[in-house]
Amino acid sequence: xxPLFELAIRLPGAGSRDLLRExxxxxxxxxxxxxxxxxxxxxxxxxxxxxxxxxxNTMLAAYDLLLSEGYLLARAGAGTYVADTVxxxxxxxxxxSTTRRDPRLVPLNVPGADLAPTLxxxxxxxxxxxxxxxxxxxxxxxxxxxSDRALRRIAREPAxxxxxxxxxxxxxxxxxxxxxxxxxxCTADDIVVTAGAQQAFGLLAxxxxxxxxxxxxxxxxxxxxxxxxLTAAGAKVVTVPVDAEGLCVERLPPEVRVICVTPSHQxxxxxVMSPQRxxxxxxxxxxxxxxxxxxxxxxxxxFAGRPLxxxxxxxxxxxxxxxxxxxxSLFPALRLGFVVAPPWARASLxxxxxxxxxxxxxxxxxxxxxxxxEGHLARHIRKMRKVYGARRTALLEALARHGAxxxxxxxxxxxxxxxxxxxxxTRDHTVVARAAAAGIxxxxxxxxxxxxxxxxxxxxxxxxxxxxxxxxxxxxIRRLAALL
Amino acid sequence: xxPLFELAIRLPGAGSRDLLRExxxxxxxxxxxxxxxxxxxxxxxxxxxxxxxxxxNTMLAAYDLLLSEGYLLARAGAGTYVADTVxxxxxxxxxxSTTRRDPRLVPLNVPGADLAPTLxxxxxxxxxxxxxxxxxxxxxxxxxxxSDRALRRIAREPAxxxxxxxxxxxxxxxxxxxxxxxxxxCTADDIVVTAGAQQAFGLLAxxxxxxxxxxxxxxxxxxxxxxxxLTAAGAKVVTVPVDAEGLCVERLPPEVRVICVTPSHQxxxxxVMSPQRxxxxxxxxxxxxxxxxxxxxxxxxxFAGRPLxxxxxxxxxxxxxxxxxxxxSLFPALRLGFVVAPPWARASLxxxxxxxxxxxxxxxxxxxxxxxxEGHLARHIRKMRKVYGARRTALLEALARHGAxxxxxxxxxxxxxxxxxxxxxTRDHTVVARAAAAGIxxxxxxxxxxxxxxxxxxxxxxxxxxxxxxxxxxxxIRRLAALL
Numbered sequence: 001x002x003p004l005f006e007l008a009i010r011l012p013g014a015g016s017r018d019l020l021r022e023x024x025x026x027x028x029x030x031x032x033x034x035x036x037x038x039x040x041x042x043x044x045x046x047x048x049x050x051x052x053x054x055x056x057n058t059m060l061a062a063y064d065l066l067l068s069e070g071y072l073l074a075r076a077g078a079g080t081y082v083a084d085t086v087x088x089x090x091x092x093x094x095x096x097s098t099t100r101r102d103p104r105l106v107p108l109n110v111p112g113a114d115l116a117p118t119l120x121x122x123x124x125x126x127x128x129x130x131x132x133x134x135x136x137x138x139x140x141x142x143x144x145x146x147s148d149r150a151l152r153r154i155a156r157e158p159a160x161x162x163x164x165x166x167x168x169x170x171x172x173x174x175x176x177x178x179x180x181x182x183x184x185x186c187t188a189d190d191i192v193v194t195a196g197a198q199q200a201f202g203l204l205a206x207x208x209x210x211x212x213x214x215x216x217x218x219x220x221x222x223x224x225x226x227x228x229x230l231t232a233a234g235a236k237v238v239t240v241p242v243d244a245e246g247l248c249v250e251r252l253p254p255e256v257r258v259i260c261v262t263p264s265h266q267x268x269x270x271x272v273m274s275p276q277r278x279x280x281x282x283x284x285x286x287x288x289x290x291x292x293x294x295x296x297x298x299x300x301x302x303f304a305g306r307p308l309x310x311x312x313x314x315x316x317x318x319x320x321x322x323x324x325x326x327x328x329s330l331f332p333a334l335r336l337g338f339v340v341a342p343p344w345a346r347a348s349l350x351x352x353x354x355x356x357x358x359x360x361x362x363x364x365x366x367x368x369x370x371x372x373x374e375g376h377l378a379r380h381i382r383k384m385r386k387v388y389g390a391r392r393t394a395l396l397e398a399l400a401r402h403g404a405x406x407x408x409x410x411x412x413x414x415x416x417x418x419x420x421x422x423x424x425x426t427r428d429h430t431v432v433a434r435a436a437a438a439g440i441x442x443x444x445x446x447x448x449x450x451x452x453x454x455x456x457x458x459x460x461x462x463x464x465x466x467x468x469x470x471x472x473x474x475x476x477i478r479r480l481a482a483l484l
Numbered sequence: 485x486x487p488l489f490e491l492a493i494r495l496p497g498a499g500s501r502d503l504l505r506e507x508x509x510x511x512x513x514x515x516x517x518x519x520x521x522x523x524x525x526x527x528x529x530x531x532x533x534x535x536x537x538x539x540x541n542t543m544l545a546a547y548d549l550l551l552s553e554g555y556l557l558a559r560a561g562a563g564t565y566v567a568d569t570v571x572x573x574x575x576x577x578x579x580x581s582t583t584r585r586d587p588r589l590v591p592l593n594v595p596g597a598d599l600a601p602t603l604x605x606x607x608x609x610x611x612x613x614x615x616x617x618x619x620x621x622x623x624x625x626x627x628x629x630x631s632d633r634a635l636r637r638i639a640r641e642p643a644x645x646x647x648x649x650x651x652x653x654x655x656x657x658x659x660x661x662x663x664x665x666x667x668x669x670c671t672a673d674d675i676v677v678t679a680g681a682q683q684a685f686g687l688l689a690x691x692x693x694x695x696x697x698x699x700x701x702x703x704x705x706x707x708x709x710x711x712x713x714l715t716a717a718g719a720k721v722v723t724v725p726v727d728a729e730g731l732c733v734e735r736l737p738p739e740v741r742v743i744c745v746t747p748s749h750q751x752x753x754x755x756v757m758s759p760q761r762x763x764x765x766x767x768x769x770x771x772x773x774x775x776x777x778x779x780x781x782x783x784x785x786x787f788a789g790r791p792l793x794x795x796x797x798x799x800x801x802x803x804x805x806x807x808x809x810x811x812x813s814l815f816p817a818l819r820l821g822f823v824v825a826p827p828w829a830r831a832s833l834x835x836x837x838x839x840x841x842x843x844x845x846x847x848x849x850x851x852x853x854x855x856x857x858e859g860h861l862a863r864h865i866r867k868m869r870k871v872y873g874a875r876r877t878a879l880l881e882a883l884a885r886h887g888a889x890x891x892x893x894x895x896x897x898x899x900x901x902x903x904x905x906x907x908x909x910t911r912d913h914t915v916v917a918r919a920a921a922a923g924i925x926x927x928x929x930x931x932x933x934x935x936x937x938x939x940x941x942x943x944x945x946x947x948x949x950x951x952x953x954x955x956x957x958x959x960x961i962r963r964l965a966a967l968l
Contacts (some may be wrong), residue, residue: 102828103777104695104741123642132643140639147627147847148633155624158607158951159616161814195679202840210590211695224840232839257588273574291588331643333846339687344586351592354714354842356686357679362817363631364845438867467642 011052019054020453031082032070042072043082060430065453067433081423108232113191123467126476128442130268130417130464133155135331137383142376143367150366164354166193166338167365173372174324174338179302179380184315184322186340190284192349193360195196196337197325201226201260203356204321204339205233207348208258210289212236216258219247221448221458223267226260226295239450242266244411246273249280257295258291259284264299268448268462269419270412278311285319291345292320298328300381303389304413318342326368328416328466329381331361336360336368388416389466391473399463406484407461417464419445424484428459440476495536503936504916509548515555526556526564544914545617549937551917558921591728592716607951610960612926612934614752615781615946619815621867626860627851634850646758648838650677650822651849657856658822659807663955664783665862667797668806677844678831680821681781683807685710685744687840689717692742692775693830698721700742705932707751710779722932723888726750728895733764741770742775747795748783749848751948752932753903754896755912758856764797764940769803774830776804782812784865787873788897802826812900812950813865820844820852871898874894875949875957880960883947890968891945901948903929908968912943925958 011022030036042048042063047060062082066072073083101107116357123129165171171188178184194200209216211234218227220239230237238256241248250289259281263273276460287291314324325337341349353359371377395418399409407420422428428444429452435442443459446452468476495506514520526532526547533543537726547564557567587589607613649655655672662668678684693700702711704723716719722740725732727965731745743765748759757765769776776794788942796806809821825833837843855861877903891904906912912928915935919926929944930936952960 078922091518103693104773104828105832106698108691108832108839111564123644127642132645135639135643138639140635144632144635148629150629151624151628154815154817155619155622159619159817160607161616161816195844198839201843207589214590223841228839289588318633331638332645333638333643335843345589347591355682355709355712356593357683357819359819360679361819361845361848364847458872 003226011031011054012016018275020058020061020065023052023054023058024453025470027062027066027438028050031066036082036084037153039080039171044079045431046048050115061427061453064427064430065109066344067436067462072434074433078428094123101358124439124441126440126472127467128417128440128463128465128476129441129467130462131328132464132466133328133331133416134384134387134466135385136406138331139376139380142368143371144382146370146374147363147367147473150363150370154362158191161278162362164359165350166191166360167369167462168460169364169369169373170337172275172364177372177377178322178324181381182296182307182310184263184310184340185313190340190343190346192346192353193340193365194339194340194353195335195360196327196332197295197323198225198337199356200230200323200325200337200339201293201295202233203352204258204293204323204345205230205235206352206356207345209233209235214258215253215254215256216260216459218258218260219266221268221445222260223262223295224448230260239343241270242269244271246271246277247281249277249284252284254288256288258293260293260295261311262295262297264307265415267295267297268417269410269444270415270417272412275308278308278314282315282317282319286317294320294322296322296324300329301385301388301416302414303385303392307414312340318344321345321410325468329377331373331382334354334364334368336364362469387470391468392418394470394473395463395465398474401474402478402481403484406481407450410460416466418464419443419460419461419462421458422484426484428461431461431480431483438479438483495538502841504549505546507536507538507542507548509547511550512555515550520566521650522566524566528563538838545911545937546758546915548911548914551920554920558917560671570802578877602835608920608925610924610952610956611939611959612901612924612947612949612962614927614946615812616948616950617812617815617900617936618868618871618950621864621871622815623860627855630846630854630860632849634847634854637850638846640753646846648841648843649834650675651846651853652846653853653857654849654922655822657853661856661861662806662808662824665704665865666780666791666794667680668794669797670855673828674824674827675761676825676830676837677825677849678821678823678837679819679841679844679860680811680816681779681807682709682713682822683837683840684712684822684823685777685779685810686717687833688742688777688807688829688906690720690836691712691730691829693717693719698742699737699740700744701736701740702744703746704934705752705929706744707746707779708932726753726755730755730761731765733761733768734766738772740772740774742777744777744779745795746779746781748780749896751779751781752899752901752927752929753894754899755894756792756896756898759792762792762798766795766799766801766803770801774803778804778806780806780808781791782899784813785869785872785899785900787869787876791898796824801827805829805945813861813868814852814855818848818852820848871954872949875952875954876902878954878957879949879961882958886962886965890965894944901946902952903946905942905944906968910968912945914968915945915964919964922967924964926964 006430011019045063046056048289048461049056067074073081104369170193171191174191175186175188214239216230216235217240219242227237238253240251246263246266292311314318322340325332337376406424408423409418412418428446433446443462445462446457449457461464495503529543530540533540545719551558554567554648557565565846575943618933651791654677659670659672698719700714700719700721701724703726711721722737724735730747730750777797796804806824811819883891890908892907893902893904896902912930916928929946930941
């Protein structure tokens with residue numbers, strides 16, 4: 001049975017890059033709206049390529065992308081199937097992606113992703129997804145106790161709305177924590193609590209970006225949801241190269257007003273920004289009255305050397321908005337992050353939060369405040385630093401042992417993931433698709449590029465070690481290396 | 485000592501309405517940035533009026549406003565003082581309100597409130613603030629048990645980000661709850677969970693409003709934070725009169741694209757929209773392809789008659805986005821609300837939430853899902869309906885007994901507050917200021933008008949009965965009536 005007969009795929013007569021995009025988009029839409037049912041077997045790439053009049057390489061690339069995104073599954077020797085693990089909500093939601101936009105809707109300004117579901121890889125046995133911490137050793141019993149205590153306090157007081165800036169106890173605790181661990185000089189007044197880093201990006205964009213006018217620089221490569229928050233706010237986003245010293249400050253366009261960087265552990269490459277570049281970036285910001293958004297998402301986990309000062313610490317011109325999150329040091333389900341805001345931005349930022357959702361849930365904030373104040377956060381970070389350090393060592397050894405000559409590890413000594421350039425001719429999304437079929441999940445570095453499907457897109461792999469056990473690592477990397 | 489000597493208040497040479505605004509704004513700024521310290525005694529209005537060259541009535545009105553907002557305290561026979569209960573965070577934040585806007589900041593488009601703190605009345609002994617429920621009888625022990633259980637489940641699973649649309653179990657529970665209690669026909673797929681109604685308004689504005697172009701109608705009077713969310717999104721907000729049958733549909737301007745209404749219990753007047761008006765509104769929306777945002781914030785609490793069908797229930801053209809909240813039926817610290825979205829809006833709404841803050845905290849969502857599914861929400865609502873019903877009866881009796889001829893109660897048989905028109909010559913903010921000095925907190929209806937200080941602003945009082953005990957009510961209303 002050839003399920004694609006009825007799919008009515010129509011292709012533009014354009015160059016092969018557009019063709020790949022279209023084939024990929026239309027196949028995905030067919031999966032999401034149920035025209036291609038879970039478990040359905042797809043025709044061989046050769047067959048389908050002929051029928052659609054595209055090259056077999058284009059067809060292979062489209063299958064690879066869908067495999068790497070988890071929409072398809074390849075079974076060794078048995079062909080390619082529609083995955084039956086695509087989350088239901090994603091299905092339901094995406095039915096709309098094939099219909100025309102209702103005229104009542106306003107575009108969200110997120111290129112190509114307006115009505116499409118987020119592309120996310122699905123979990124597997126050997127799970128190297130990035131940005132997810134290990135919660136196996138998290139002291140949930142302590143959290144439960146602190147949470148119960150906070151709830152009892154809430155129960156005693158009459159109902160009321162709370163401070164949009166965040167609970168005072170939590171801001172106090174965060175200020176002490178970042179002053180101590182990151183030498184970020186601040187008090188509770190400087191902290192604005194947010195619903196994770198994503199809300200921090202959105203609120204900062206809200207108060208810094210004039211829609212259609214403000215030029216914002218992000219690193220190339222970058223965290224896709226950061227760019228989406230910026231473009232959704234109407235920013236003109238430009239990408240600026242990153243080398244072994246971090247962001248190439250001299251490549252910043254003069255008209256840039258906001259610069260988003262991950263100096264402690266560049267996302268996703270892991271590069272640490274050098275002291276010279278930090279000084280140059282701050283000088284640039286000062287000279288041009290630009291704002292730096294410093295995203296310090298996982299620098300609690302350092303495995304060598306002394307941490308470099310945060311940009312916020314070095315800043316003498318109130319140029320830096322420092323964004324922190326508890327999604328990596330605790331767990332993402334918590335949805336708590338914060339901004340250390342310079343004085344001139346604070347009132348607007350608080351007001352923007354108030355307009356967005358008034359304030360965050362009180363219970364989680366109070367529990368976290370006590371968790372930090374009683375030293376549990378610092379203890380948990382110390383404990384996890386050892387766990388992640390051991391995994392990182394195992395990963396580096398495995399990559400050296402099995403990947404030498406094919407995988408070039410990018411030096412990095414912090415965070416929850418490592419990245420490596422691919423030195424074989426194979427494209428990273430092809431490797432990722434093959435790996436998915438072999439039960440290994442990891443993201444291709446091209447996913448973090450402005451145009452993942454461009455011929456010149458970066459070619460590499462990222463290895464998160466939040467979800468994978470130390471003992472699994474060597475075997476998984478060995479199997480992965482065999483696929484290169 | 486006259487602390488105002490050094491305040492350098494500068495007044496425009498304009499009409500008295502502008503003068504009042506300026507005097508009010510500058511005095512408030514002086515309090516907020518500490519130039520006027522807590523406990524400082526203010527000069528007599530006559531003295532200050534002379535010194536500033538304004539009429540004594542203007543000065544009195546400015547003091548009244550500051551008293552009603554809680555910035556000043558009047559001690560009987562002892563003059564007027566700066567309150568020492570202005571929350572610290574409000575102080576810290578508002579220091580900025582006297583400085584010029586930093587050129588790096590983008591205006592938030594919220595008229596007059598860009599850098600200013602939210603005006604909110606402060607609690608008192610007899611607290612008639614609106615929109616706040618009684619949590620004294622809330623089963624926090626059950627909540628704690630369900631929360632603990634949810635936390636244990638989270639602890640068992642590897643860390644991951646969750647569904648931006650909301651946890652499936654919660655959407656399922658909400659869908660059944662509103663289908664049952666409000667005859668709002670929907671399934672879990674139609675529900676988008678939000679961080680309270682405020683985020684729902686913001687996200688709907690995000691997907692429905694073209695900045696600077698889209699005309700949005702709100703009721704006159706209205707909930708100020710709703711208008712702020714709309715104007716912040718760039719909407720051109722128009723107000724449309726409300727009479728005894730609800731929104732005057734025939735007064736909607738033809739170019740309106742979005743219409744925000746509170747048909748079950750108009751905020752703040754309490755009027756219920758008649759069936760004829762409901763039909764007319766839906767016909768209008770259908771004919772003009774406009775969208776209706778139905779804010780059903782407290783209709784769980786009904787004290788007489790059969791509830792009228794929700795607009796969402798009557799809608800046959802997918803025109804209605806129904807907004808619900810758990811801030812009134814449970815407690816506001818939870819920050820959970822939802823939208824029942826028509827199919828054409830759902831994907832965009834989910835995507836807007838994902839861009840805003842990815843998803844809500846999982847723990848609170850899971851606890852609420854179990855709380856609803858196990859019947860605790862329905863039970864709590866039944867219990868509180870009796871409590872609030874008794875308070876409402878006591879309030880109606882007290883208003884009839886002590887306020888007859890001076891306070892005209894607006895008929896209403898649902899919700900957590902009642903409103904009444906003032907039939908004396910006194911302005912509502914003057915009454916509110918006097919009441920505050922007597923330990924009674926309640927909002928003036930003029931606060932919910934487009935221009936609270938306009939001479940033609942509505943003149944009345946709202947009485948919330950979420951925080952005030954049944955036995956307090958008669959005494960408080962008697963003391964209030966004596967002030968009229």
